[in-house]
Amino acid sequence: xxxxxxxxxxxxxxxxxxxxxxxxxxxxxxxxxxxxxxxxxxxxxxxxxxxxxxxxxxxxxxxxxxxxxxxxxxxxxxxxxxxxxxxxxxxxxxxxxxxxxxxxxxxxxxxxxxxxxxxxxxxxxxxxxxxxxxxxxxxxxxxxxxxxxxxxxxxxxxxxxxxxxxxxxxxxxxxxxxxxxxxxxxxxxxxxxxxxxxxx
Amino acid sequence: xxxxxxxxxxxxxxxxxxxxxxxxxxxxxxxxxxxxxxxxxxxxxxxxxxxxxxxxxxxxxxxxxxxxxxxxxxxxxxxxxxxxxxxxxxxxxxxxxxxxxxxxxxxxxxxxxxxxxxxxxxxxxxxxxxxxxxxxxxxxxxxxxxxxxxxxxxxxxxxx
Amino acid sequence: xxxxxxxxxxxxxxxxxxxxxxxxxxxxxxxxxxxxxxxxxxxxxxxxxxxxxxxxxxxxxxxxxxxxxxxxxxxxxxxxxxxxxxxxxxxxxxxxxxxxxxxxxxxxxxxxxxxxxxxxxxxxxxxxxxxxxxxxxxxxxxxxxxxxxxxxxxxxxxxxxxxxxxxxxxxxxxxxxxxxxxxxxxxxxxxxxxxxxxxxxxxxxxxxxxxxxxxxxxxxxxxxxxxxxxxxxxxxxxxxxxxxxxxxxxxxxxxxxxxxxxxxxxxxxxxxxxxxxxxxxxxxxxxxxxxxxxxxxxxxxxxxxxxxxxxxxxxxxxxxxxxxxxxxxxxxxxxxxxxxxxxxxxxxxxxxxxxxxxxxxxxxxxxxxxxxxxxxxxxxxxxxxxxxxxxxxxxxxxxxxx
Numbered sequence: 001x002x003x004x005x006x007x008x009x010x011x012x013x014x015x016x017x018x019x020x021x022x023x024x025x026x027x028x029x030x031x032x033x034x035x036x037x038x039x040x041x042x043x044x045x046x047x048x049x050x051x052x053x054x055x056x057x058x059x060x061x062x063x064x065x066x067x068x069x070x071x072x073x074x075x076x077x078x079x080x081x082x083x084x085x086x087x088x089x090x091x092x093x094x095x096x097x098x099x100x101x102x103x104x105x106x107x108x109x110x111x112x113x114x115x116x117x118x119x120x121x122x123x124x125x126x127x128x129x130x131x132x133x134x135x136x137x138x139x140x141x142x143x144x145x146x147x148x149x150x151x152x153x154x155x156x157x158x159x160x161x162x163x164x165x166x167x168x169x170x171x172x173x174x175x176x177x178x179x180x181x182x183x184x185x186x187x188x189x190x191x192x193x194x195x196x197x198x199x200x
Numbered sequence: 201x202x203x204x205x206x207x208x209x210x211x212x213x214x215x216x217x218x219x220x221x222x223x224x225x226x227x228x229x230x231x232x233x234x235x236x237x238x239x240x241x242x243x244x245x246x247x248x249x250x251x252x253x254x255x256x257x258x259x260x261x262x263x264x265x266x267x268x269x270x271x272x273x274x275x276x277x278x279x280x281x282x283x284x285x286x287x288x289x290x291x292x293x294x295x296x297x298x299x300x301x302x303x304x305x306x307x308x309x310x311x312x313x314x315x316x317x318x319x320x321x322x323x324x325x326x327x328x329x330x331x332x333x334x335x336x337x338x339x340x341x342x343x344x345x346x347x348x349x350x351x352x353x354x355x356x357x358x359x360x
Numbered sequence: 361x362x363x364x365x366x367x368x369x370x371x372x373x374x375x376x377x378x379x380x381x382x383x384x385x386x387x388x389x390x391x392x393x394x395x396x397x398x399x400x401x402x403x404x405x406x407x408x409x410x411x412x413x414x415x416x417x418x419x420x421x422x423x424x425x426x427x428x429x430x431x432x433x434x435x436x437x438x439x440x441x442x443x444x445x446x447x448x449x450x451x452x453x454x455x456x457x458x459x460x461x462x463x464x465x466x467x468x469x470x471x472x473x474x475x476x477x478x479x480x481x482x483x484x485x486x487x488x489x490x491x492x493x494x495x496x497x498x499x500x501x502x503x504x505x506x507x508x509x510x511x512x513x514x515x516x517x518x519x520x521x522x523x524x525x526x527x528x529x530x531x532x533x534x535x536x537x538x539x540x541x542x543x544x545x546x547x548x549x550x551x552x553x554x555x556x557x558x559x560x561x562x563x564x565x566x567x568x569x570x571x572x573x574x575x576x577x578x579x580x581x582x583x584x585x586x587x588x589x590x591x592x593x594x595x596x597x598x599x600x601x602x603x604x605x606x607x608x609x610x611x612x613x614x615x616x617x618x619x620x621x622x623x624x625x626x627x628x629x630x631x632x633x634x635x636x637x638x639x640x641x642x643x644x645x646x647x648x649x650x651x652x653x654x655x656x657x658x659x660x661x662x663x664x665x666x667x668x669x670x671x672x673x674x675x676x677x678x679x680x681x682x683x684x685x686x687x688x689x690x691x692x693x694x695x696x697x698x699x700x701x702x703x704x705x706x707x708x709x710x711x712x713x714x715x716x717x718x719x720x721x722x723x724x725x726x727x728x729x730x731x732x733x734x735x736x737x738x739x740x741x742x743x744x745x746x747x748x749x750x751x752x753x754x755x756x757x758x759x760x761x762x
Contacts, residue, residue, distance in 0.1 A: 013692035013713045020693035023454050049583040055722035057711055069709060071696055071724065077580055080596050082603045082617050092696060112586030115410075115732050138414040138761060139312075140277045147311050147419060154416075154423050156311035230386045234413055234758050235438035235521055237390075238484065242510075245503035260386040275761070278391060278412045281383055307432055312416035331521055 014062045017094055026071065026090035036095050037104045040070065043091060044109055048072040051106065052090075054116035056124045060150040064096035066126060068103060102127040123148035215351075222266070222292065223348040224254040226341065229265035231285065233272025236299040236331040240271045248334040253341055262288040267344065268321070269337070273301035274314040286321040294347070296340045297323040300330045375399050379743070383412045387492045387747040390757035394734070394750075398743050406738035406746070408731060413761040421721045425687030426452055427528055429718055433708075434522050436723065437759040439484050440477035442513075443701040445526040446470060448721070450607055451697030451710045452528050455690050458657055465653040466530035467609045472543075472646045473516070473525070474608075474699075475639040480509040481702035482636050485754045489629070490561060492747040493570055498560045505553050508546050515539050529657035543647060550640050558633060571626035575737045575749040578623055585733040588726050589704025590635065591753055594628035596621040601700035613645045625752035632754075635702075661688050687716035696724075703727050703754055723762055727755040 013019070018028045031039045052071040059065055070093040079085050097103060105128040107113040117128045118137040125146035128134060136143060145152055232240055243250045244258065259265040262285045274282060286295070297317050300306035303326040305315035317323065324347060325340045382393040391412035397405040417436055421429040433448050434441040453459040483506040487499035510520040516535045517523020525532050561567050577587070582595040592599055598619040602610045618634035620627035656663045664683050669676035692714040698707040704726030711720040730753045737749050 016692035016711055016713045016719065017694050020455070020691075020695070022457075023693065023695050025454070025696050049580075050586050052586060052705070053707060053709070053722070053724040055709055055724075057720045057722065069722070071707070071709070075583055075597060075599055077583060078596065080598055080619055080621060082598045082600065085597070085599050085604055087604055088599070090696070110586065111584055111736075112729055112732060115728060136411075138277075138411040140411075143276070147416060152311070154310050154419060229384075231384055233391055234415075235435060235441075238438060238521065241484070241488075242503060242507070245507065246500050247504065247507045258386075260384075262384075273413065273415055275391075275412055275414045277414065278383065281412070285384055307435070308415050308417075308420060310416040310420050312414050312419075333520060 015059065017067060026092040028092045028094065030094045030096070033095055033097050033101065033103055036093070037106065039093065040072075040106055040109060043072055043093075046074075047076075048074045048089075048091060049077060050075050051110040051112055054106075054113055054120060056120045056126060056148075058124060058148065058150045064098045064101075066097055066099065066124060068095045068097065068120065068126060069093070070095070070106075097126070099125070102129050104129050105131040107131055122146070125149065219349050219351070223345040226253075226255055226267045226294070226344060226348070227265050228255055228258050228267040228269050229262055229285065229289065230258045230260045231268055231270065231282075233270070233274065233278065234301070236271035236302070239331040239334055240269060240298065240337060243334040243337050248338060250338060250341060253338065253345070255341065262286075263290060265289060266292070267294050267296065267341075269296045269298050270302040270317045270321070270323075271298040271331075273299075273306060273308060274317050274320070275312055276314065279314050279320055282317065283320050294324045294344050295321050296325045296327060296337070296344065298327045298337060298340070299332055300328060303328065306330060376404065381746065383409075387488075387750070389488060389750055389755055391761075392731070392750070392755070392757060394738075394746065396738070396743065396746065401742045401744070403738045403741050403743055403746065406735055408734050410728075410731070410757070410760050413757045415758070415762060417762045418721055418723065421718055423717065425716055426690055426718060427687060429721065430526070430528075431522070431524050433721065434524060435758060436725070436762055437481075437701060437703065437706065437727070437756050438521065439756050440474075440481040440702050441522045442473050442477040442526060443699060443706060445524070446474050446608070447697055447699040447701075447706050447708050448710070449526050449528050450699065451695050451708050452690060454695045454697060455693050455710065455712050456528070456662060457691070458529065458659060458662065461657060461659075462608075463530055463654045463657065464609070465534075465651055466655045466657075468646050468650050469516075469531055469535065469655065470526060470608050471610060471613070472643055472650075473513070475642045475646075476509050476512060478639045478702045479636050480506045482632050482639075483509075485632060485702075485751075486557060486561070489751045492751050493567060495561065495564075495567070498557060501553065501557055501560065505550075505557075508542075508549070512539065512542060512546070515542065527656070529659065529662040531655040534655050540647070540650075543643075547640065547644055547647065554633075554637060554640075562630070562633065567629075568626060570745070570748055571624065571629055571752070573624050573626075574741060574745050575625045575752055576623050577733065577737060581733075581736065582623070585736065586729045587704065587733055587753075588729065589701065590628050590631040591704065591730050591733070593617065593619045594631045594752075595623040599705075601698050601705050605698060607697075607699060610642075612649070613642050615639075615642050625748050628752045689714060689716050690718075698724070701726055703756065703759070704730060706759075723759070725759040725762065727753075727757070727759040731755040731760055 050073040052073045055069045057067045072091045074089040117131055120126050121134055122136040122138050297303045302317045305313050325343045327336050327340045329336050376397055376399045379396045379398055382388045383391045393409040395407040396403050417432050420432045430445050430448050434444050436444050483502040487502035490498035513523050514520045517525030577595045579596045582592050598617050600617040615638045618631045620631055665676040665679045670680050690712040692712055694711045696709045698705050706726055707724030709722040713719040
């Protein structure tokens with residue numbers, strides 16, 4: 001963990017997206033939630049056959065709070081040689097939305113969007129309208145809270161120490177059984193034996 | 201054990217023979233979770249070869265395994281599964297907590313990882329490392345064998 | 361209601377049965393639960409359930425300094441840890457603006473180690489793939505080869521897995537004496553060992569029976585489902601990030617990208633075997649082309665001071681103190697960096713807001729997308745082919761669940 005003597009340095013950028021055109025890793029576009037599906041559909045018909053990734057970022061103090069980030073790649077459908085692939089084009093679509101808002105799903109355009117959208121829902125709480133099966137994917141189904149939000153504590157809510165889970169309660173050695181002291185005594189005996197003191 | 205001179209048989213205590221048999225054939229459960237599982241696979245590979253210690257097979261069914269090696273980080277979803285597997289194993293059974301994540305949460309002090317599998321199942325031997333080298337796991341199995349020979353649970357390094 | 365220990369409700373008709381495979385299973389390559397509906401022996405529906413290894417790596421990375429975050433990020437794809445490191449440090453170097461100033465020796469050694477990592481990962485795939493089919497012997501041969509590679513990782517980085525050797529700005533330190541000789545021994549040993557591995561499985565009629573025409577994936581589906589790596593190349597699309605978006609000097613080396621058009625499990629099997637050969641080809645070229653020189657960027661902001669200087673120089677001591685306790689700041693911005701991992705395109709979308717910690721590291725995990733296509737691949741196959749399907753996709757759950 002970072003040293004407690006070094007808190008965040010402050011003076012940070014509120015919206016660091018698309019600040020670095022010289023990096024040139026993708027063509028970046030920012031789209032409103034209302035125009036998102038139309039834009040993605042247009043890109044798909046342009047030849048962006050692959051939705052590389054759907055992710056989200058929580059900017060906490062910025063309005064809109066979240067960014068859902070779509071990465072697309074233009075790969076030809078039949079390209080059995082490296083030369084036919086060349087350098088495919090990449091596009092990054094950034095869609096800002098507030099907490100509680102929802103986005104339309106794109107899992108009917110690209111079936112690969114199914115699980116990533118579920119993951120964004122699970123970890124950020126952003127719902128996707130029209131998703132066939134929107135439920136938690138990484139956390140257990142009864143988990144409360146959305147862990148990757150910036151206001152969710154790293155160690156989980158209100159936990160100083162991870163408590164003993166309730167499924168640990170059935171056993172032939174009950175969980176929570178304190179050490180009986182036999183261990184300490186046996187260890188002391190072993191040490192004495194090694195040191196040759198038990199013969200003395 | 202004693203060999204009666206001139207005779208064709210030897211005498212021993214049943215306990216000793218039983219413990220010798222148990223210690224020489226500790227069969228682990230195939231429960232690889234994360235990176236430590238790969239080192240556990242390396243332990244079965246020719247360079248380190250756990251089979252020469254008696255762990256000839258890794259049994260997939262908990263009913264047939266003696267030893268559960270919790271190798272890897274235990275996520276919140278996986279906790280109940282580990283508990284259920286432990287309960288399904290038949291006595292006598294032992295547990296090795298392999299690696300830092302299984303022993304204490306390791307590098308991942310966060311919401312997603314159970315901070316130590318000993319909050320779920322009783323552990324006999326903890327193996328430090330991230331991941332431990334296969335030698336470490338071999339030593340842990342040696343310690344389990346030592347515990348067995350000294351009489352089930354309650355050997356020097358086990359929880360009493 | 362679905363759930364980790366629950367079955368799918370809703371009684372199925374006729375001969376159908378719901379079978380839960382995993383999360384503890386000898387052949388699911390990790391903690392995966394596949395809820396299958398089978399009719400007789402034929403799979404009607406397969407619903408993989410993931411999350412059994414969710415580690416919160418991305419959240420942990422947000423709370424660590426830039427150079428500390430690579431330790432947790434390395435633990436995602438634990439079969440080839442250096443690939444994760446590589447992608448992360450390349451991305452951060454782009455954000456820092458030093459991506460084109462990395463010393464050449466560092467770039468070459470990075471390529472060398474990443475290709476060794478690829479071979480090591482494919483060794484595990486080959487060994488476990490064989491065990492899934494009941495062929496135990498290839499496992500021992502493959503892992504023997506892997507031990508040689510892990511010895512090299514241990515020599516250079518200090519640990520067999522997760523050495524944290526690739527650092528922002530270069531490498532932690534140069535390779536030790538004797539490393540290059542051992543590498544030469546491995547290069548000499550490799551063709552013979554590879555021949556043995558191929559002889560064990562490639563033309564074996566049982567392997568072919570079990571893998572040919574099983575889990576067929578057509579190219580349009582492969583693109584729609586966003587698979588990458590050997591899964592995509594087994595379906596006839598020769599997309600390899602090393603060729604399409606070269607990084608770290610890959611454009612200087614000659615290598616092929618094995619591609620097959622059949623799209624079945626056997627095609628992916630052959631693609632991965634050929635990839636091991638191509639990786640060794642790259643390694644030999646790097647070995648010949650290796651130049652002497654520094655392995656860390658000459659930039660005091662990013663590189664820690666040399667250990668020898670710390671005891672003698674006050675500035676070096678202060679620099680070291682600040683580096684360790686406060687880290688360095690990365691200018692604000694976002695970048696998507698992709699590398700070709702053994703499983704496909706591994707990408708990180710790294711966002712920096714100017715602080716000394718990453719604001720967000722979003723992973724594009726190749727195994728997640730490769731595994732998702734199982735929902736489609738398994739339908740119509742026999743239940744016994746499920747392990748072949750999963751094995752041919754080669755998922756790693758540290759990456760899928762993070």
